[in-house]
Amino acid sequence: MTTPVHTRMLILGSGPAGLSAAIYGARAGLKPIVVQGMQPGGQLTITTDVENYPGFRDVIQGPWLMEEMQAQAEHVGTTMIWDQIVDIDLSHRPFRLTGDGGATYIADTLVICTGAQAKWLGVEGEERLGGKGVSACATCDGFFYRGKKVVVIGGGNTAVEEALYLTNHSPDVTLIHRRDSLRSERILQDRLFSHPNVSVLWNKAVERFVGGGDPEGLVGVDLIDTLTGQKSHVPTDGAFVAIGHHPSTELFRDKLLLDDGYIVVEKGTAKTGIPGVFAAGDVTDKVYRQAVTAAGMGCMAALDVERFLAEADYEAAQAAE
Known part of the structure; x- marks a missing residue:
């Protein structure tokens, strides 16, 4: 790809936020381009059973859901491109972006949906048993452990909140922390310590996740x-690893306003501090981080893009007159 590619709506990321933005943008006639990034389909492509996405009475598979979203986006007029953006110029519109193969993209508007990745421990068995007992999202997977024993690894707000959430399903929740005190808010600690179904193991680090059985599970x-x-x-x-998330925003440091690494958007919108640049999904969301909330934010971003372009076109027409 040597000739610069121009689009009215460029979307970075192909998870639920990016593909939802693409569906709405395509239906508005904007012919969006989605640059898929390093993990096409987002985190749902490494998730097996999905039981909390609206519209499906039975358990569905994460990769299948993302394939269907992508097919829907393409069906209504989205172009999918397998590339990774390595450089970006947001100093003026249209914005200019460069892919790792040298391709140049010229975008009238930009929607950032690059997501966030859970931090992992990096110990033996963690990757192998991912989705087979090891998870990084209690809200996503806690339902599958009704009546079973679970552990949560971590000591911050996320870990304590996940441990408390899991008590809705499990009668035996153990929090494992490598220090002798928690970093979470005091009110959360009080709730944790007073809960009869929660115990804490202090000064303990996970050395290995142990699998067994046929098929193998934790x-x-x-x-x-x-x-x-x-x-x-x-x-x-x-086992639920709850040691935080990495928003995928390295490319936007010193270019957009960030809060703890997450892109800051205007409340109730997908607008960033730069007109024409929007953000949606986990890259802006340090609280919920669910597929359905990401999809909703993607819809918001597309609607904001449509309004922005309509106003820009009107102003350009007025200026020409």
Whole structure:
């Protein structure tokens, strides 16, 4: 691709936010282009069972859902491009972006839907048992552990909130923290310590996730004491890693206003601080991070884009007269 590609609406990211924005943008006649990024389809492509996305009475598969979203977006007029943006100029409209293969994109409007990635421990068994007992989202997967024993790894607000949420499903929740005190808000700690179904293991780090059975699934976690080095084993049916998220915003540092790495948007909209640049989904959302909320934000972004372009076209016409 040597000739610059011009589009009225360029979308970065192909998860629920990006594809929802594409569907609405295409239906508005904007002929959007979606640059899919390093993980086409977003985090749902590495999720197996999905039971909380509206419209499906039975469990569906994450990759299948994203394939259907992409097919719908293409059906109504979206162009999908497999590329990764490595440079971006937001100093003036139209915006200029460069892909890692040298392709140039000229965009009248830009919608950033690059998402956020869960932080992982990087220990043995974590990747292999992902979706087979190891998860990074209690809201997404807690339902599958009704009546079972689960553990949560972490010590901040996210970990405590996930542990408390899991008590809705599990009678036995253990919080594992590598220090002797939590970093979460005091009110959350008070709720955690007073809950009869929650116990805490202090000064313990996960050394390994242990699999077993046929088909293989998580059966326990091997721990190591951070003070004494003593090793121990905790049997469990599910383990939730809750040590935070990385919003994929490295490209936008010093270009857009960020809050703890997340892109700041005007309340109730998808508008960033730069006219014509919009953001939606997990890249702006440090609270909910659900597929359905990301999809809703993608819709908001597309509607904001449509209004922005209509106003820009009107102003240009008035100026020409």
